[in-house]
Amino acid sequence: xxxxxxxxxxxxxxxxxxxxxxxxxxxxxxxxxxxxxxxxxxxxxxxxxxxxxxxxxxxxxxxxxxxxxxxxxxxxxxxxxxxxxxxxxxxxxxxxxxxxxxxxxxxxxxxxxxxxxxxxxxxxxxxxxxxxxxxxxxxxxxxxxxxxxxxxxxxxxxxxxxxxxxxxxxxxxxxxxxxxxxxxxxxxxxxxxxxxxxxxxxxxxxxxxxxxxxxxxxxxxxxxxxxxxxxxxxxxxxxxxxxxxxxxxxxxxxxxxxxxxxxxxxxxxxxxxxxxxxxxxxxxxxxxxxxxxxxxxxxxxxx
Amino acid sequence: xxxxxxxxxxxxxxxxxxxxxxxxxxxxxxxxxxxxxxxxxxxxxxxxxxxxxxxxxxxxxxxxxxxxxxxxxxxxxxxxxxxxxxxxxxxxxxxxxxxxxxxxxxxxxxxxxxxxxxxxxxxxxxxxxxxxxxxxxxxxxxxxxxxxxxxxxxxxxxxxxxxxxxxxxxxxxxxxxxxxxxxxxxxxxxxx
Numbered sequence: 001x002x003x004x005x006x007x008x009x010x011x012x013x014x015x016x017x018x019x020x021x022x023x024x025x026x027x028x029x030x031x032x033x034x035x036x037x038x039x040x041x042x043x044x045x046x047x048x049x050x051x052x053x054x055x056x057x058x059x060x061x062x063x064x065x066x067x068x069x070x071x072x073x074x075x076x077x078x079x080x081x082x083x084x085x086x087x088x089x090x091x092x093x094x095x096x097x098x099x100x101x102x103x104x105x106x107x108x109x110x111x112x113x114x115x116x117x118x119x120x121x122x123x124x125x126x127x128x129x130x131x132x133x134x135x136x137x138x139x140x141x142x143x144x145x146x147x148x149x150x151x152x153x154x155x156x157x158x159x160x161x162x163x164x165x166x167x168x169x170x171x172x173x174x175x176x177x178x179x180x181x182x183x184x185x186x187x188x189x190x191x192x193x194x195x196x197x198x199x200x201x202x203x204x205x206x207x208x209x210x211x212x213x214x215x216x217x218x219x220x221x222x223x224x225x226x227x228x229x230x231x232x233x234x235x236x237x238x239x240x241x242x243x244x245x246x247x248x249x250x251x252x253x254x255x256x257x258x259x260x261x262x263x264x265x266x267x268x269x270x271x272x273x274x275x276x277x278x279x280x281x282x283x284x285x286x287x288x289x290x291x292x293x294x295x296x297x298x299x300x301x302x303x
Numbered sequence: 304x305x306x307x308x309x310x311x312x313x314x315x316x317x318x319x320x321x322x323x324x325x326x327x328x329x330x331x332x333x334x335x336x337x338x339x340x341x342x343x344x345x346x347x348x349x350x351x352x353x354x355x356x357x358x359x360x361x362x363x364x365x366x367x368x369x370x371x372x373x374x375x376x377x378x379x380x381x382x383x384x385x386x387x388x389x390x391x392x393x394x395x396x397x398x399x400x401x402x403x404x405x406x407x408x409x410x411x412x413x414x415x416x417x418x419x420x421x422x423x424x425x426x427x428x429x430x431x432x433x434x435x436x437x438x439x440x441x442x443x444x445x446x447x448x449x450x451x452x453x454x455x456x457x458x459x460x461x462x463x464x465x466x467x468x469x470x471x472x473x474x475x476x477x478x479x480x481x482x483x484x485x486x487x488x489x490x491x492x493x494x495x
Contacts, residue, residue, distance in 0.1 A: 041361055042361065047361070050358050050361045050362065050401070051356045051357055051358040051361065051403075052355075052356050052357050054354045054355060054356040055354055055356035055358065055403040055404075056356065056358070057358065057401065063403070065403065069354050070354075073352070073354055073404060076351055077351075078351065078352050078404060078405075080354075080403055080404045080405075081402075081403050081404065081405055083403060084403035084404060087403070152351050153350060153351040153378070154351075154354060157354065157355065158377055158378070158380050158381075159377075163355070167355060167357070167381050170357055171357060171370040171372075171381055172370070172372065174372030174373050174380075175372070175373050
């Protein structure tokens with residue numbers, strides 16, 4: 001594997017710094033603006049959004065609820081108010097459109113923590129670590145749902161690091177710091193992308209609408225790939241790239257269909273050859289001459 | 304080896320946090336006298352329904368709703384509570400209106416509905432501390448009460464008498480001029 005400093009260098013040289021960090025910057029601004037929207041009320045008395053990621057009301061009209069929390073609550077034997085249910089449906093529809101785990105990379109506050117751990121890990125060259133199956137998260141998801149079913153409370157949400165961080169910023173962080181620090185250290189020293197990529201049941205839940213979601217990353221121009229491996233180095237879910245990028249000889253289309261792709265777009269950023277771009281799951285013909293059909297962001301790639 | 308120890312420690316930590324018995328034992332701390340927001344269901348049901356979205360506290364115009372950290376046990380983490388002596392409930396009923404899970408029931412802001420639907424607790428007068436019972440006419444609690452002559456009646460020297468209609472909003476306790484306060488809310492955790 002390359003030295004840390006060289007990853008993405010070719011993209012910066014060929015495209016310029018800003019285009020080579022476009023999606024990363026957009027993603028960080030999305031995460032931060034969502035956080036700021038929630039904090040504006042309690043901190044400055046500007047009430048755009050009331051509530052938190054579990055359930056909220058935007059501008060007094062738009063209800064949004066976390067469908068995972070609502071599901072746990074329903075398994076615990078409670079039917080939420082119709083506005084909360086409606087909010088969960090709105091959120092589900094949104095992620096069916098934008099990619100299930102877009103939640104993870106564009107909304108989740110913990111993503112900034114784990115991305116920092118992942119970056120630091122590459123920076124100081126920590127290699128190896130434990131091999132946890134990426135399926136573990138689905139077992140944990142099942143465990144959290146069973147917990148709700150048998151305890152009659154949303155027990156997982158009390159310790160869920162994602163909820164803890166978000167609520168901690170709003171309500172004041174108690175022992176939440178310890179949980180967040182544990183996730184950070186786990187990702188840094190023990191397992192690469194250990195939390196988000198292997199354990200997190202929230203991500204596992206959001207990967208389920210991702211099975212059908214429309215917006216996807218596609219290796220449209222995969223014949224241009226020069227095997228520099230930069231996308232594999234930066235991708236938090238490396239296993240999702242290969243089938244699409246190297247699938248030409250196996251007659252597999254260029255769209256990354258794995259529900260665990262978080263649509264973070266970092267592969268698009270770091271690719272000097274402009275292999276990747278956002279598109280829909282439907283433009284997945286193996287014939288690469290169909291690139292003109294893509295809903296492209298990179299006009300020069302298409303022409 | 305280090306990894307194994309860490310994972311073991313994580314597992315042990317998670318198990319401790321999750322064990323329902325541990326949660327139950329940590330649920331009740333008798334020394335902590337707090338109220339749930341008006342219309343809150345019985346404690347067990349309330350904890351099970353509340354999704355910790357924090358909308359009640361943000362809707363509260365009086366800013367009397369606060370949120371637990373771990374001081375009342377993990378089960379109460381991030382749930383709303385009121386310490387009446389610090390800031391009492393003004394019975395605006397906005398929290399129940401915004402609660403997305405009905406952990407706090409929506410109750411209309413009318414005296415009748417509030418008296419029958421809200422039971423945060425009940426005021427109790429300590430006659431040994433109360434000024435009026437010491438012969439110095441006071442009556443501050445009576446004037447602070449949102450349900451005067453219904454929840455609190457006053458007798459000679461404005462000595463307060465609390466009736467069963469008291470909903471436990473805590474405005475009397477908040478306003479009591481004695482230190483320590485001569486009237487305090489005994490919380491009710493059984494719902495209305």
